[in-house]
Amino acid sequence: MDLAKISFAPVEQARAFLEQNPDIDLFELFILDNNGVPRGKLLHRDELLAVYESGRPLPSTILGLTLNGEDVENSGLVWEVGDIDCRAYPIADSLQRLPWRLIPTAALQVSMHPQEGLPAAVADPRHLLGRVIAALQADGYYPVMAAELEFYLLDAQRDSLGRPQPARDADGGRPHATQVYGLRELEQIEPFLADLYAACKLQGLPARTAISEYAPGQVEITLEHRSDALQAMDEAVRYKRLVKGVAHKHGMTACFMAKPFDHLSGSGLHMHVSLADAQGNNLFASEAADGTPLLRQAVGGMLDTLLDALLMFCPNANSYRRFQSNSYAPLAATWGVDNRTVSLRVPGGPASSRHIEHRICGADANPYLAAAAILAGIHRGIREQRDPGPPVEGNGYAQASALLPTDWLTTLRALEASTWAREAFGEEFLGVYLAVKRAEYRQFMGEVGEQDWRWYLHQA
Missing domain, CATH: 3.30.590.10 (Glutamine synthetase/guanido kinase, catalytic domain)
Structure with a gap:
């Protein structure tokens, strides 16, 4: 996929949603990282339209984290780029109510912009699927x-x-x-x-x-x-x-x-x-x-x-x-x-x-x-x-x-x-x-826990 041809959701989707859901004040903005973990921010109602119009900055490190949410220095998305802000934009039709929440809340999935989202855009798993x-x-x-x-x-x-x-x-x-x-x-x-x-x-x-x-x-x-x-x-x-x-x-x-x-x-x-x-x-x-x-x-x-x-x-x-x-x-x-x-x-x-x-x-x-x-x-x-x-x-x-x-x-x-x-x-x-x-492999293998103690504490 030519990343320059990626399309994002039109602002009309957000305006229609706000009109149809006047009770919702909070919006979970999230992007899916390479471990499949949703990461993002909690926005207020008056911030939503701007996300559609000009994107939302997210740190470059957000797509180079371990499963436990820790920076990976060798990813190239941390110190070398100064944890730069990368702009993400909404995915069409992803703005949805979260009906299980006590406070009226909706979620919005975003993806990195192919240019404004660099350098994190190269690690966006949704872009990879699009290219294939x-x-x-x-x-x-x-x-x-x-x-x-x-x-x-x-x-x-x-x-x-x-x-x-x-x-x-x-x-x-x-x-x-x-x-x-x-x-x-x-x-x-x-x-x-x-x-x-x-x-x-x-x-x-x-x-x-x-x-x-x-x-x-x-x-x-x-x-x-x-x-x-x-x-x-x-x-x-x-x-x-x-x-x-x-x-x-x-x-x-x-x-x-x-x-x-x-x-x-x-x-x-x-x-x-x-x-x-x-x-x-x-x-x-x-x-x-x-x-x-x-x-x-x-x-x-x-x-x-x-x-x-x-x-x-x-x-x-x-x-x-x-x-x-x-x-x-x-x-x-x-x-x-x-x-x-x-x-x-x-x-x-x-x-x-x-x-x-x-x-x-x-x-x-x-x-x-x-x-x-x-x-x-x-x-x-x-x-x-x-x-x-x-x-x-x-x-x-x-x-x-x-x-x-x-x-x-x-x-x-x-x-x-x-x-x-x-x-x-x-x-x-x-x-x-x-x-x-x-x-992740190094961290997992370096962790000592209950199984190690059960197997080796007395028998080794």
């Missing part, structure tokens, strides 16, 4: 995407040992059984779901099917696919904020960790993707269950780039705890037709709906970066006509040979060494992203 989408469109391919996010509903209070625990249900008890697809389990969280669906409707988010997932207190709600992949990821970002906010209102914590419990299922971000032509026709559509040659080339590209991009799918130390056999989380670079034991699944259904379900990301992934890596892999597969080999039939866990790495450092080094990633994402973006991840 534009490269596909230049070759006549228009990505269609949807996101499925799994999460746990936890009690705001820990148990007597300080551990997180499932939230109480409508009857006052705590779920302990794995009632996958259980209807009673959904009924027991009906007050939360009612508020969540109402909030989604108010914000224009396409929330659809709700499922009781493969662990007590685990839930999945699907979002409808969008012909604009950037819009689909914008909605995934806003949906995740909304889930957390509504859960908080109900005295719960919505947890999107990839693996919050060692003995229970992890939480994934499943990405559904297909390619359309300029008229909106699905280029993967086929009566054959394994799709068109173009679909198979897309699968081949994603498999070939999987290791290089794994850090963007699984960005944290905890992410790799999710990769366990017979857990519905993938273990290897595999694909199959209507098979949930592989990493890339081609679901069944009508020929017109043929698409790929990418099952690798943890729920802790940044949707923009995950989508960018998926689409860049697809583009490589098409350009180089990559052959994914035959689809896996039966138990993919039993047939897995070359397993995915299960440690953070291996994937960090793979991204560092990847020529493809530097071509697909750019040296400037990767320079910031890798600096942040190296700093």
